[in-house]
Amino acid sequence: MELSRRTLIAGGFAAMLGGTVAGCSSSMDAGTTKKNASGNIALWCWPGGLGKSVLDDTIAHFPDQHIKYSEVGGDFKQKLLTTFNGGTSIPDITGIKGEDIASMLPQANRFVDLKTIGADSILGDYLDWKVKQATTLDGKVLGIPIDIGPTALFYREDVFTAGGLPGDPAKVAEQMKTWDDFLAAGVELKKSNPKAFIVADAADLYGTIVNQGTARYIDKDNKFIGDQDHIRKAWDTAVKAITLKVDGKTLGGSPDWNAGLDKGTVPTVTGAAWVALDIKAACKTSVGKWRVAPTPSGPANFGGSFLAVTKNAADPAAAFEVIKYMLSADNEAKAFADAQIFPATPAAYDKPQLKAADPFFGGQVPIEVFGPAAKNIPIAYEAPLDSAVATPFTDELKLVQAGKKSSDAAWSSAVQKAKQIGKRQGVQ
Amino acid sequence: MTLTATAPTRPASTAKPQRRRGILSYWRFYLALSPFYLLFVVFGLYPVASTILLAFQKWDGLGPRKMVGLQNFRFLIEDSTFWLSLWNTVVLFVMSTAPTLVIAMTLAVMLHSAVRFKGIYRIAYFIPNITSLVAAAIFFAAVFSTNFGLINAGLRSLGLPTEDWLRQPWGIKIAISTMIVWQWAGYNTIIYLAGLQAIPTEQYEAAKVDGAGPFRTFFSITLPQLRPVVLFTVIMSTIGGLQTFTEPQVMVGNNGGTGQSGMTVVMYFYNQAFFNNDYGYAGAIALSIFMLVLLFTAINWKLLGGRGRQ
Numbered sequence: 001m002e003l004s005r006r007t008l009i010a011g012g013f014a015a016m017l018g019g020t021v022a023g024c025s026s027s028m029d030a031g032t033t034k035k036n037a038s039g040n041i042a043l044w045c046w047p048g049g050l051g052k053s054v055l056d057d058t059i060a061h062f063p064d065q066h067i068k069y070s071e072v073g074g075d076f077k078q079k080l081l082t083t084f085n086g087g088t089s090i091p092d093i094t095g096i097k098g099e100d101i102a103s104m105l106p107q108a109n110r111f112v113d114l115k116t117i118g119a120d121s122i123l124g125d126y127l128d129w130k131v132k133q134a135t136t137l138d139g140k141v142l143g144i145p146i147d148i149g150p151t152a153l154f155y156r157e158d159v160f161t162a163g164g165l166p167g168d169p170a171k172v173a174e175q176m177k178t179w180d181d182f183l184a185a186g187v188e189l190k191k192s193n194p195k196a197f198i199v200a201d202a203a204d205l206y207g208t209i210v211n212q213g214t215a216r217y218i219d220k221d222n223k224f225i226g227d228q229d230h231i232r233k234a235w236d237t238a239v240k241a242i243t244l245k246v247d248g249k250t251l252g253g254s255p256d257w258n259a260g261l262d263k264g265t266v267p268t269v270t271g272a273a274w275v276a277l278d279i280k281a282a283c284k285t286s287v288g289k290w291r292v293a294p295t296p297s298g299p300a301n302f303g304g305s306f307l308a309v310t311k312n313a314a315d316p317a318a319a320f321e322v323i324k325y326m327l328s329a330d331n332e333a334k335a336f337a338d339a340q341i342f343p344a345t346p347a348a349y350d351k352p353q354l355k356a357a358d359p360f361f362g363g364q365v366p367i368e369v370f371g372p373a374a375k376n377i378p379i380a381y382e383a384p385l386d387s388a389v390a391t392p393f394t395d396e397l398k399l400v401q402a403g404k405k406s407s408d409a410a411w412s413s414a415v416q417k418a419k420q421i422g423k424r425q426g427v428q
Numbered sequence: 429m430t431l432t433a434t435a436p437t438r439p440a441s442t443a444k445p446q447r448r449r450g451i452l453s454y455w456r457f458y459l460a461l462s463p464f465y466l467l468f469v470v471f472g473l474y475p476v477a478s479t480i481l482l483a484f485q486k487w488d489g490l491g492p493r494k495m496v497g498l499q500n501f502r503f504l505i506e507d508s509t510f511w512l513s514l515w516n517t518v519v520l521f522v523m524s525t526a527p528t529l530v531i532a533m534t535l536a537v538m539l540h541s542a543v544r545f546k547g548i549y550r551i552a553y554f555i556p557n558i559t560s561l562v563a564a565a566i567f568f569a570a571v572f573s574t575n576f577g578l579i580n581a582g583l584r585s586l587g588l589p590t591e592d593w594l595r596q597p598w599g600i601k602i603a604i605s606t607m608i609v610w611q612w613a614g615y616n617t618i619i620y621l622a623g624l625q626a627i628p629t630e631q632y633e634a635a636k637v638d639g640a641g642p643f644r645t646f647f648s649i650t651l652p653q654l655r656p657v658v659l660f661t662v663i664m665s666t667i668g669g670l671q672t673f674t675e676p677q678v679m680v681g682n683n684g685g686t687g688q689s690g691m692t693v694v695m696y697f698y699n700q701a702f703f704n705n706d707y708g709y710a711g712a713i714a715l716s717i718f719m720l721v722l723l724f725t726a727i728n729w730k731l732l733g734g735r736g737r738q
Contacts, residue, residue, distance in 0.1 A: 078702055081489045103705050107490045249595055251681075255570040255577070265575065388704040391683055392509075398686045402595055417509065424503045425706065 036092055038314035040066035041322060045095035046076045049146065049305060050326070051335030058326045065318055077103075084110060092313035093323060096143055098133070098303040102382040105136050112309040112316045113140040122324055129379040130344050134306050137220060143306025144327050145344035147335070149272030150373040151208065151300045153182075153293045154279060156286060157362065159196055159267040163189035169364060172293040179209065179237045182296040186246030189267070197248030200266045202238040203397045204252055208270050209234035210390070211300035211380075217390055217418065218383035224422045226389055227415045238397055239407045249401055258282040270295055272302040273342040273370050280360055288362050292369045299373035304344065346375060385425050392417035482711030489705050500712035510713065512688055513696040514720070520601060520676075520692065521669035524608035529661060531609065532616030537646065539617065540624045550621070553614030564607060565678035569594065572603040572679075594680055597689035604675050604690055612668070616661045623657030624650065659732040666724045670717065673698065693717050 036042065041062075059067045070091070072079050077100045083090050096104055104111075119141055123131055126145050134143035153176070161167040165185055166175055176182045186198030199205050210216065210231065217226035225231075241247045250257045250266055260266030261282045269275055279290065307327060309319045325331070332343035333351035348354060349371040357363045396414035399405040405413075422428075451458075483500055487493040504510055539549055556564070571578045572593040580590040593599035627650065635645050651658075676690035682699060684691025694717060701710035 075702065084490055103488075106488065110490065249592070250574075251594075254594075255573045256575045259576045385704070388706075395683055395688055398595075402592070402597070402686045404597065404687060420507065421704075424709065425704075 034087065034312065036090065036312050036314045040068055041093060041313075041315075041319055042089075042091040043067055043069045043093045043322070044072050044076075044080070044091040045069070045307075046097070047071050047073055048339055049095050049341075051331075051338030051341055053338050054326060054331045054335045057331070057334075058322060061325060062322055065322060067322060076100075090310055090312040092310060092315075092319045094308055094310060095146065096134075096306045096308050098149070098305050099387065101133050101143065101306060102386055103384045104142065104308075105134075106384055108136050108140050108142060110311055111142045112311060112313065112320075113142070114144065114309065114320060115139075115141050117309070117317050117320045119144065119320070125329060125347065126344050127346060127374060127377070129301075129377045130304060132379055133382065134308075143308040144323050146305045146307055146327060147332070147341045148304035148344045148374060148377075149274055149302040149342065150370050150377060151211075151270060151272050151295045151302060152366075152369045152373060153295050154269040154271065154275065155291055155293065156264055156267040156289055157291045158286070158289045159193065159264045160189070163192045163196060165189055167291070169291050169293045169369070172291070176293070176296045178297045179205075180240075183237075183241055183244055183246055186241070187244055190246055193264075195265050196267045197246055197250070197265065198268055199241045199247045200250050200257065200260075200269060201252060202241045202247040202249070202401055203394050205241055205247075205270065206234055206238035206394065206397055207390075208295070208300055209237055209297070211302065212295070212298050212378065214378045214380050216380050216382055217386050218381075218422065218427055220381050221428075222383065222426070223428045224389070224419055226393070226418050231393070232411070235393065235397065235407075235411060239400060242401055247401065253278070262286050273366070274303070274340055276360075276366070277340055283360075287360055290361050291364055292361055292366050294369055294373060298378070299376050301377045304342070342370065342374075344374075346371075349374070383427075385422060385427060388425070389418040389422050389427070392421070479711050479714050482708055483715045485708045485711070487707040489701075489707050493708075496708065500709050503709065504712050504716065509688065509691070510693075510696060510716075513684075513691045513693045514716075516601070516684070516689065517670055517672065517692045517694075517720075520605055520608075520672055521666070523601060524605035524612075524672075525662070525665045525669050527605070528609045528612045528665065529616060529658075531613045532620055532661070535613065535617040536620035536624055537650070539621055550618060553617050555614070556611045557615040559611070561611075561674045562678055564611060565675050568603060568607040568610075568675075569679045572599070572606075595686050597685075597687040600676070600680055600685045600689040603679060604672070607675050607679070608669070608672065612665065616665070619661055620654065620657060623654045627653045655732060659728065662728050662732060663725055666728060667721055670721050670724065693720070 055069060059069065076095070076097060080094060080096075122144070123141065127148065130145040130148050131141065134145070135141050153172070155172065157167040160172070165188060166172050176185055182198065189196055189198055213230050213234070215225060215228075215230050217224065217231065219225050248260070248266055250260055252269075252271075257266055259282075261269070261279055262285055264286070269279060271278075283290070307323045309316050309323070313319045327345075329343065329345040329347035330351070332341070332345050333348040333353045335341040336343055336348070337353040343349065343354070349367055354367045354371075355365060357365050392414045396405065396410035396417075400407050400410045482493075484495060484497060485493045486496045486499070535553060539546060539553075542549065570576075574580060574590070574592050574595065577593070579593065583590050591599055593603050631649050631653070632645060635649055640648065671694050672692045673694040676684060676692055677695055677698075679685075680690040682695070682703065684695060693713060697710050697713040697717065700706045700713060
């Protein structure tokens with residue numbers, strides 16, 4: 001048989017493609033889920049996702065379930081998706097990160113609707129807006145909240161008072177009720193201290209203001225609404241920070257940001273409760289000089305994850321009992337003591353672990369700010385494609401920040417790009 | 429016919445005709461070679477074929493795949509961010525590869541004629557290449573940072589105006605390409621050095637006798653003799669340079685910084701797949717990178733390789 005190299009390669013390639021088609025068609029009917037072996041419960045989360053003492057206690061509390069915990073590092077969502085596609089070794093219980101929950105909702109058939117296994121009795125213990133994030137449009141609840149990320153205004157009391165601003169958290173709250181007040185205070189501060197910018201990064205500020213709203217970029221009917229007033233107002237406020245020259249243009253987490261926190265050139269951070277860990281890590285000389293005040297114009301939320309039961313779970317009811325125990329108000333308070341995992345259960349805010357005064361904040365009790373904030377987070381529908389269409393807005397805002405584009409030119413270009421991304425995925 | 433059957437063809441077609449007694453009689457050799465081919469099929473060919481197929485599908489990573497024909501490519505043509513990322517990739521490639529190779533050649537020639545501490549220099553120049561990319565990118569981001577960065581501190585001490593490097597479109601490109609040059613100049617130096625050592629000394633002696641100066645010698649003997657080595661480095665730099673990812677991702681973040689100036693094609697592809705869950709579109713972008721690398725390699729081959737064979 002004379003086979004030329006070319007025909008062999010071509011033939012092999014065709015066989016290869018055929019194999020791929022066959023391979024993917026088999027993954028297409030993945031709706032028929034294989035149940036895991038019963039007798040033990042596999043639990044997946046990422047490093048630092050669950051409090052260590054809570055986890056140890058839960059494993060000890062359910063000796064018959066043989067809970068096997070796997071700490072999955074790296075890109076957690078990607079590893080979970082790959083495992084789902086692979087079809088074996090799928091965990092019974094898995095964590096879902098807050099930023100991924102919106103894109104997981106369309107995959108509801110991979111998870112057990114917790115309402116069918118008794119979640120109704122405990123959903124009331126959790127913050128309503130947080131449960132809504134894990135609820136599909138047709139009412140299935142896919143996850144129980146592990147934690148949340150309510151925002152506050154962290155600020156340097158010493159820099160504020162030296163610049164003629166109030167230092168006391170109550171007075172700061174009084175004076176900086178809205179972003180306009182906040183920016184006005186920034187102008188005041190810069191007069192006496194030209195190196196202190198009250199806004200660390202206007203692009204960040206924009207994201208915070210969008211999170212403060214009750215509507216985002218895409219509505220429930222899958223219609224693009226990012227060109228409307230609620231987004232434009234957030235945009236204009238961020239641009240105002242730039243034009244008033246109170247924008248430090250310092251990217252959160254960058255070396256300049258870290259150094260600026262301690263040196264006082266980044267005197268405020270608007271961020272979730274967990275940002276306190278970053279600030280504490282960056283500050284050596286300014287310990288005790290930081291304070292916490294409510295976010296101007298109201299609280300917002302950044303992040304916060306869930307525990308979900310997969311369709312592959314051998315015994316969904318048993319898995320749910322584990323979740324119920326692990327995420328009780330008592331245990332969420334313990335997790336806060338473990339690793340600053342901020343509870344999603346309002347009852348936990350009265351526990352001693354959260355009532356503690358923090359010397360880093362000059363003896364202030366941070367929960368007095370975060371507690372009310374957590375209860376007042378606005379509910380906004382987040383479409384699976386939300387973060388994708390949000391990207392052009394931040395990108396274009398950065399061009400305004402760098403002085404490369406006018407606000408109007410950048411806005412229309414952002415809207416046009418966002419619409420195009422949406423169109424690709426079927427958003428009207 | 430299975431794919432593993434492709435494996436034998438290469439050695440078989442080059443084997444001497446009189447010893448050809450059918451593929452089967454060589455089974456021992458194929459068995460010895462098979463680990464590579466099996467691994468290549470599983471981890472190389474299958475993903476590649478799968479990506480090509482994906483480029484014509486719509487897939488969110490978990491649900492069913494849907495054939496959509498050329499729709500992904502139609503979006504690609506209209507997608508200004510894709511074209512921007514393509515432009516960025518080519519600009520970054522030129523901004524990093526040209527200096528890298530010129531510096532590497534200079535260093536190699538200097539090292540070749542150095543008398544002492546040759547080994548130490550070689551190690552010193554090679555170390556950046558084996559440094560962790562992420563660690564190096566964090567370090568370079570610090571060096572280029574606005575208020576507390578080394579570069580701006582240097583500019584300030586010279587009385588020059590400072591620059592907001594990682595916040596300006598061109599600053600971002602300069603920072604990224606500086607890092608690539610730092611990382612790859614040493615590697616190419618070592619390759620050139622090996623090439624230099626293979627040039628027979630007689631040619632240099634003859635040139636000296638004929639009265640050629642150092643520059644004449646370099647351009648008339650060293651460079652022509654090194655042509656295959658230069659071709660190799662250019663092709664390797666092309667393949668690597670067009671796939672730049674980690675440097676911009678760590679230095680300016682997933683969106684490529686101001687004006688998306690650091691957004692490369694690979695980064696865009698990564699974002700579409702792993703952030704936007706648009707795997708089909710990502711497949712189309714990946715395919716376009718493949719074509720781009722192919723195109724550039726062909727151009728290099730024509731420019732540098734073609735004349736070398738004469």
